[in-house]
Amino acid sequence: MLSVGLSARCRQSLLIESQTGKDVVMMQTNSQTVSSLRREAKAKGLFLPVCDSAAALESTVELHGYTVANRRSHQLPLTFDAKGGMPSAATKARYTAAAKAGFGLLWSEPMAVCEEGKRHADQLTLTEATLPAIREMVQAMKQADGAQPSLLIAVLDHGGRYAVDPAPVERCPVRDAALGYTAPLAEDMTLRRLIVTVGEAARLAEAAGFDGIALNAEMQSLFGESLAAFSRDGVFGGDFEDRTRFLRDCYTAAKLTTEKAFLCIRLHLCDMIPQPHGWGMAFEDFDAPDMSEPALLLQILHELYDVTLVACEMAPAAHDDAVLAMSQGCTCTAMVDSALQQQVHLVVPPCKELSHLAANVGAAMVDEAFASFAAL
Secondary structure, three states, X not given: OOOOOOOHHHHHHHHHHHHHOOOOOOOOOXXXXXHHHHHHHHHOOOOOOOXXXXXXXXXXXXXXXXXXXXXXXXEOOOOOOXXXXXXXXXXXXXXXXXXXXXXXXXXXXXXXXXXXXXOOOOOOEOOOXXXXXXXXXXXXXXXXXXXXXXXXXXXXXXXXXXXXXXXXXXXXXXXXXXXXXXXOOOOHXXXXXXXXXXXXXXXXXXXXXXXXXXXXXXXXXXXXXXXOOOOOOOOOOOOHHHHOHHHHHHHHHHHHHOOOOEEEEEEEOXXXXXXXXXXXXXXXXXXXXXXXXXXXXXXXXHHHHOOOEEEEXXXXXXXXXXXXXXXXXXXXXXXXXXXXXXXXXXXXXXXXXXXXXXXXXXXXXXXXXXXXXXXX
8 A cells, every 4th residue: 555654743844834835955965876765765664666777768658649759747947037927038048948958748837827816027927918929939949959849838827825916715724824914815706707817828828839738736826726725605615516616617718718739737736734724635634645636636627628647746845854755746646646547647746856866766657657757
């Protein structure tokens, strides 16, 4: 039986980290090797497959009619260098460099779908005004000298309670206390307007030349936060059907406004906030992950919107055990894969503290059929 291996101390640390939303630098050096990683995981009783070779990542895979050149996936980081939301020279240089790196999947940084959803004045934003510049940037990526063809995926974002103009979906004591504000909840009508906005942003992403379109449903986004709106009144909160309604309606809008681009998702499998406020968390053991709802959501998105590609994410770790953090990501991914029986292509979550071994772990997950891609 797979075990996430969370100690009480680690659960508390992860909770603290989810409150602040900040990255914590783990006390981990690059001296960790494949053999030492394997020994440490075994000694701690952790599920963590690892290969001596990353050759499994060099195989091709079929996805929505495309032949993806390899199993390497890369998510461009959120970098606020887009002047007023428009790609700057620095933005274009980052994207062109990423296109030359030879990843099979290349995901954009989270792009705001509207001005009020921006996390920073200079967050890359996808609107009619920025479309020509973003289209030019995408074309440059596809034509870059030495670039291996990648599937380019637009990641659509709204900061929610983390936006410059905070718009929380749910009252969550953990998040509210950490952020130190009491912003009013986004009204149902606001969310309904945003559904239309998401549909328009999806149309623009396709017009810009992206092959796929993903909603950024990670824990620090409006889309991700809505999944844990347990106590929200109205049609967008409460039981599973209502908590997932906003996200599902956004995918409906995206499907109606696009023709060729495929739909996918960047999804936090769990946010490490104990029930009754956490997504992907057990109701019996309040501070332990439970993949039943994430797996059910992905099943629905697959059946209704042909979402067959999932970039899995995990809550940032606040402890100094990088091996445990990597094991947690692999364990939750394997649990989702087991529930979905390989109906979707999963991307193993990144672990930046052990990034030099991510290919070895990702290759093992691919080789053992727990995932299709590794985030590098």
